[in-house]
Amino acid sequence: MDFLERFNFVSLLMAPSFWIGVATVVVVTLVVYWLLNRLLAVLHKGVQNWRGNHQEANHRLRVILFDMLNRTSKVLLFIAAFLFSLRFVALPDRLFGTISHAWFLVLAVQVALWLDQGVQSWLRHLLYAPGSNKNPVTLVIVGMLLRALVWSIMLLSILANAGVDITALIASLGVGGIAIALAVQTILSDVFASLSIGFDKPFEIGDFVVFGDVAGTIEHIGLKTTRIRSLSGEQIVCANAILLQQTIHNYKRMQTRRIVFSFGVAYSTPPEKLRLIGELVKNIITDVGETKFDRAHFQAFSQDRLTYEVVHIVDTADYNRYMDIQQEINIRIIEALAEHDVELALPSLIVKAPFASGPGEDAPQHQAPPTLN
The missing domain is CATH 3.30.70.100 (Alpha-Beta Plaits)
Structure with missing residues (x-):
């Protein structure tokens, strides 16, 4: 930094307008941050007191919304308040583009946090709700896919907003995904078979099934295999993809x-x-x-x-x-x-x-x- 630059910097610090601008930014940031926290508290209270016609569905939605609001980042709120306060001071023109990108970054990350928590709360309710008989493996896989989708969309939108050409990136990811899928196609076939078992529910844990020369009770439905406890006592492990190719007799669902x-x-x-x-x-x-x-x-x-x-x-x-x-x-x-x-x-x-x-x-x-x- 040469003498002229140091002189301009000192002059800027000595100017009353600079300190007025700093004070304006500090005061507006704190006020807006306090207002945002108050608004968040009001939303929390409104969700807690919300009542609907269907009590069970209303309770489930209320819990999910409450968890999503709890995932609101205080740091992101403070950054949003700070970015808002910058509108009340004079800034160089080249900073306005940076501030707009920062706004989008804060909003995208916060929305991703809300959606990520919403997915987790929804799956947790399905898994641990009284009387639930959902396949936990299927719910875990669905949760991982949905959360990966949320964060992938968030990352791609941020890159696109920053001016990065994401077309080539998406194409390369698609080619890489195809290569990986071909390399692990046996494992993926069992994973998708596990998803099929979870959604279609040809059998569930505790059902007595017979197929081929196997007869026993379903003990565990995993990501790749299903384990069956046979009548003679030993555990039979069968790949999910192979199991779905069999004609299965489910005797637990027999009514007469x-x-x-x-x-x-x-x-x-x-x-x-x-x-x-x-x-x-x-x-x-x-x-x-x-x-x-x-x-x-x-x-x-x-x-x-x-x-x-x-x-x-x-x-x-x-x-x-x-x-x-x-x-x-x-x-x-x-x-x-x-x-x-x-x-x-x-x-x-x-x-x-x-x-x-x-x-x-x-x-x-x-x-x-x-x-x-």
């Missing part, structure tokens, strides 16, 4: 069971008793309860029995309860047939013992006990 079973009576049963059996079975199923009778018919002449086919619909998806009901039906059928002197079919088994029989003699027949199929 259609049961078909059969039993056989002896060929010696007279026709009048054969006509009674269907009605007997109907009465038994109706009396047992928790199931609805569909039909019971003399179906076929089998090799060693007259076969009856019975259909009923159990009103529960619980397998153990279904087995209790079926067991009671079977026992009552045996009791009813015995009460009407109807014999169950006795399958015959012929065993030949050459050492115990002479030429031309057959071994005695052994009959198996009656069974229900």
